[in-house]
Amino acid sequence: MNLSSALSPKIKSISSSIYNILVPEGQETAEAERGEQDALVAGLAIRQKPIDEPYQHDPISIDQIRLLVLFPLLQEEPYVSCNVITTNNGREGPPPPEYHALSYTWKYDGFDAREKPIQINGKWMTVGSNLWYALYQLSPSRGTRKLWVDAICIDQENVLERNDQVMQMGHIYSTAKNVIIWLGHEDGPTKRAFQTIEEFANPSCIAVLEPSENEVQKATSALSHFLDRQYWKRVWVIQEIVLAKSITIYSGYHMLQWSDLAKACRNRDGVGIPPEMAKQGLRLLQDSIAAFLERSRTEPETGRTLLNLLHACQDSHATDVRDMVYGLLGIANDSSFLEVDYKKSALELWQYLVKLQNNPPEGTNSYTFSGDKSTTMYFAQFLWDVLAISPHEIKSLPPSSPTLTLQGYWTDTIIQLGPLGSEIIAARRTTQVGNHHTYKDWRHELKISDPNWNLSVLQSVHLPTIFHNTSPLLAEPNPVNSATISVSDLKFANAQPRPKEARPWNPRPHAKLTRNCHFKRHLDPTDHEKCWDIYRFVVTEGGQIGWSHDSVRPGDLVCRFKETDIALLLRSRGSGGDGKFDVVGRIMLLRKENEQVAVRKGSKKAFMLSVPDLQRETGVEVDLQLGIQTLAYLACFFRPTAEKD
DSSP, rough: OOGGGGGOOOHHHHHHHHHHHHHHHHOOOOOOHOOOOOHHHHHHHHHTTTSSBBBOOOOOOOOOEEEEEEEOTTTTTOOOOEEEEEESSSSSSSOOOOEEEEEOOOSSSSSSSSSSSETTTTTEEEEEEEHHHHHHHOOOOSSSSEEOOOOHHSOOTTTTHHHHHHHHHHHHHHHSEEEEEOSSSSOHHHHHHHHHHHHHHOOGOSOOOOOOOOHHHHHHHHHHHTTTTTGGGGGGHHHHHTOOSSSSEEEETOOOOOOOOHHHHHSOTTTTTOOHHHHIIIIIHTTTTHHHHHHHHSOGGGGGOOHHHHHHHTTBBBBSSHHHTTTTTTTTTTOTTTOOTTTTTTTHHHHHHHHHHSSTTTTTTOTTOOTTTTTTTHHHHHHHTTOOOOOOGGGGGTTTTTTTEEEEEEEEEEEEEEEHHHHHHHHHHHHHHGGGGSSSHHHHHTTTTOOOEEEEETEEEEEHHHHHHTTTTTTOOOOGOOOOHHHHHHGESSSOOOOOOOOOOOOTTTOOOOOEEESSSSSSSGGGGGGGGGGEEEEETSSEEEEEEEEOOOOOOOOOTTTTTOOOEEEEETTTTTOEEEEEEEEEHHHHHHHHOOOOOTTTOOOOOOOOOTTSSEEEEEEEEEEEHHHHHHHOOOOOOOOOO
């Protein structure tokens, strides 16, 4: 039976008059061919009397997607009303009807955080305020508008469906007739920014050729506001924009075509634009995420590896941290074999990807998952920070977890033991009461002749940060010990001379230490009350100062890794140890006075500690066998300093 014929005559009369508004003349046949007329009529009939029942998604197959059919707003309705239909995804079989894909942010600071109701198929569903306003604004004045909206078209409670649909999102956005960027509620600065961008894209339309200083300031301030809107910080932006056929940007009632934004970003010479306006405004645009996205849309795909994309997007945001990876799979050209799996926690995802990078399946052709064991430590540390995993979760990894082989480099040797952290505090307190002369200058006792080594690198080091960050559980530091030290505090009475018998181990050039380095003890203390008494400052033969567990001994070897500030201490088992070494702990090496601050790829985040330049520094290759739990404890200690300008 035809659905519309089953409706009561009264309902049919009401709904048919509304249907004439919703479906423009000449489109009835096309709509009917897709089986949508009955659904629209039935939806409109139910719409006259909303059902106080929550909307629930019907199951769909892996080759289907849902689309939102948005109705015009009626004066008597205080809500957004729509239907959800199911259609083929177009990979195989008939294509879906024309639709627009919405690109927006789930959480938006400019709106009330409370969710708002919409009506779907006569039932109720709540959505975030930002999405509600987007649907309200995008509701057509006549006819219907078909949208794909992730929060509605994907059953977010169904993990299996969510996995399948997120894997299709690249196809969904590339198939859409147009991608609609919803920045959020309209505001004055964004309206002014749209006008400025349109003028930059079409200089012949500029009305004021010699703007005042105040006008230039207003225009550049508006551009800065536009580019700093929360939308641009979303990790999903990359995929949704790069794959789009065409793009329209909305801010409330104001609209901007992406093509104008692209032209403005490409206008490097500023031809036709007032000089001061071009100098300030174009520079903002060319350094923006919008310019990066436009380049990604037009340049070859060869550079779109998952690792490169992670570097570019590491400062982006995601409601679900796992989307920092999953949100890039649709455009990464070296990770097609990866699958979205929301059953994995962030820690499990980290473990899976690190193991894959270190030991990919045979035949894998991937820049990111290359099997380069010399970069596994960096990858583990970088990915840990991107996924924002809590160190508290490490305890859930079994101690007997799989072992990975990493390649490090022996670059230095411990020659001198310095004071404990507790002794630094005692020195500071004694200094404050006037007994400064009772402490000897540690550097003077060491008699270090290397001109590159200087204690000034320790200025303004925050002691609780140092020792607190070496604890795997990251207990809160004691406020009593929250002292900032300077060079004058590093004077100690108990500087220990280097034992004559402690000589650095000198293997054959380019020899590998062993493939069987094992942990002699836990990397970090679990007794936080005594952590001040078990960390000691040390000096290396290369003239670097650092700190490590009190078990450190002169003659211990320093093992470092590419592109990271993580360093380990190795100790020979002696003549009966078959040439094997134990990993006895981590060492934190401070930068030398003339050492440049190392900045992580694709970011302004600066490493807190020294990062080796292994292209200029010599080192002996070392193969280490580390358990995944141990690697996690090492990886979780990235603590960037303030961003480098």
